[in-house]
Amino acid sequence: MNVLIVYAHPEPRSLNGSLKDFAVRRLEAAGHTVQVSDLYAMRWKATLDAADSLDGAAGPRFDPSLDSKRAFENGRQSEDIAREQDKLRWADAVILQFPLWWFSMPAILKGWVERVYAYGFAYGVGEHSDTHWGNRYGEGTLAGKRAMLMVTTGAWDSHFGPRGINGPLDDVLFPIQHGVLFYPGFDVLPPFVIHRSSRVDAAGFDAASAALGERLDTLFETQPIPFRRQNGGDYEIPALTLREEIAPGRSGFGVHLA
Template structure:
């Protein structure tokens, strides 16, 4: 497979840097082709300017996306989301006509999005480190359930242009890492990387396949009755 890693951490000597290097080695050893966009090393410009037209840098990233069978977004969880430089990568690379604004609207379908689109057929996975304990991100944890925190990325950034989104690889208490924990983390990550082609994606509902009223884009009354919030969009 072709695997594209979009990586955001300012320090090459960080835990994230070590995990990224391990992932590249593991994937290549298994025979996969790997490309990495190290956003800090590239000095990626995150700000989308008014009237910006996609230039060489943006087009090169879009080519990597089109080349990839699997896209891995690796980052530390900062202020409950991805680092600003990675969000800026999304804003500049996921351009109109490439990742959104595709397809005609009608009474039967509302463009090619949420399960359809330019990136349909590709797989995506987040590799996320967090400083807090796993319990802090549990269903009743003070930080909120991690599935809810990542929903805007999983559903709104990755699934929107058509990618199948795999469950994330999560590493908690990232500031408490010794050799034994790092070895265990690499072993767990290795298993996830080995199963990129076979892991069952998060079962998000597809937009144009009968679950939503068009053009209101709300779930039909007989679909998950009484269920609201992010969970209602899981089949």
Template sequence: MNVLIVYAHPQPHSLNGALKDFAVQHLENAGHQVEVSDLYAMQWKSQLDADDSSSPPLGDFYHPSSDSKQAFEQGTQADDINREQAKLQRADAVIFQFPLWWFSMPAIMKGWVDRVYACGFAYGVGEHSDTHWGDRYGEGSLAGKRAMLLVTTGGWESHYAPRGINGPIDDLLFPIQHGILFYPGFEVLPPLVFYRSNRMDETRFAECCTALAQRLDTLWSAEPLAFRRQNGGDYLIPQLTLRPEIYPGESGLSIHQQRK
């Protein structure tokens, strides 16, 4: 299988760097092909702008959606965007690895998403009608592939518990897992989060590697998060609201995931 690791940490000699190196070696030892997009090492350009295309804007000013769609369809995208899209197309599974900074991914990784997820490639695809509102949330160009978040954070696990002051980790990661991953079609695996990253010794690091190895070994067999498919019948279209008979009276992020 082909695995892409999209990696964002500025320091190679860090916990994240060691975990990334371990993941690459473990996957290759298991016979998988591995590509790494090391965003800091690549000096990845974060901002989405008119320089991402060699063709002029469609109108009087740059419009991110329509101009990125034109660039994707006409083959005038910047070379770095083309290379990353090709990596995504080759990949059977993608691991997004990053430290949790200010309750989200580092800006350089968000910039990777902004630029690589071009209109016509990761969004803006499929029929829009009164019964089918585009190929997204379980459908799309990345359907059939799997994705997983590998996250480190300095806080304690209890800080991210259901009653923890930082908010539940599943809620914090929802915009990434449901939006950035499930939206274009990925099957999203449960995240692997390592807490208290600044309190790491050899024993804890060995435990982290054991946990990571187990998750890497089950990339293709683990059950994905049960996010509801947009066009699967659970949502009213075109309103895109959950049908009132499903979890009546409830709201919030959790209603968009089927419960066991």
């Protein structure tokens, strides 16, 4: 199978760098083909702007969505964007690997998403009607592929526990797992997370590598997070709210799990 690792850490000798190298070796040893988009090494341009289209802005002012759509449809995207889209088409599974900085992904990875997820590629696809509101949240260009987050954080696991001060980790990662990955169609696997990253010593790295190896070995068998499909009947369309009889009296991120 084909696996793409989108890696976002500026130091190759970091814990993240070592885990990335381990992941590549483990996956290749299992017979998979691996590509790595090392965003810092690539000097990835993080800002979405008119230069993302080879023709520049279509009108007197730059319109991020419509200019993205025009460039994608006409094959006039910046070469780096088109290249990453080709990698996503090629991949059977995608791993986003990053340190959790300020409760989200590093800016360079967010910029990768904003630029590569062009209108017509990752959003703005499919029929919009009273019964079907676009191919998204379980449908879309990337449907049938798997995705997983590989995340390090300096915080203790208790800090992200059900009553931890940082909030439950599932809630912190929800915008990425549900919004960035499930939205364009990925089957999203439970994340692989390492806590107290600055305290990982040689023994800790061996333990982390062993745990990561087990996850990678079952990358194509692990059950994905059971997010509700937008067009599967659970949501009122076009309001896109859960039907009253589903999870009555409840709200929050958890209601979007079947």
